Amino acid sequence: MKARHERGVNKLKEFTSPDAGSTHDGIANALEQLAPAIGEWITDFAYGDVYSREGLPNRDRALVTISTLVTQGTEPQLALHINTGLTAGLSGEEIVEAIMHLVPYTGFPRVLNALAVAKTVFEERGLTVTTTV
Numbered sequence: 001m002k003a004r005h006e007r008g009v010n011k012l013k014e015f016t017s018p019d020a021g022s023t024h025d026g027i028a029n030a031l032e033q034l035a036p037a038i039g040e041w042i043t044d045f046a047y048g049d050v051y052s053r054e055g056l057p058n059r060d061r062a063l064v065t066i067s068t069l070v071t072q073g074t075e076p077q078l079a080l081h082i083n084t085g086l087t088a089g090l091s092g093e094e095i096v097e098a099i100m101h102l103v104p105y106t107g108f109p110r111v112l113n114a115l116a117v118a119k120t121v122f123e124e125r126g127l128t129v130t131t132t133v
Helices: 002-015 024-031 038-050 058-072 075-087 092-101 108-124
Strands: none
Touching: 002 024, 002 038, 002 058, 002 075, 024 038, 058 075, 058 092, 058 108, 075 092, 075 108, 092 108
16 A cells, blocks of 8 residues: 555656646645545545556646546646646647647537636746647
């Protein structure tokens, strides 16, 4: 169990930037009194087991996660994972293009909401993101 936790902590570090407004630690800390185990589940299961698997680089895992969160309409978690995507090496333009690609699959309302979240995250991180089309 200790190795699983250490894998999770190490993997989380790869996805966490000091420039990020929202972090997994921040979420775990905010919910610690209400649900003390949630931080451990995020670290041990999500990052120690799932994110630590071989087969996809971090940037691809981040892109998959961003895409699924857009389709679910989970904006607070989307903000966190746009931050992790930037830290994992995705550009703002790639994130915007991936979100726009989802219009035929999830619809305009979710894509518009996701783009608004992305814009806020980019502003918080001091990024200027523009696309040509």
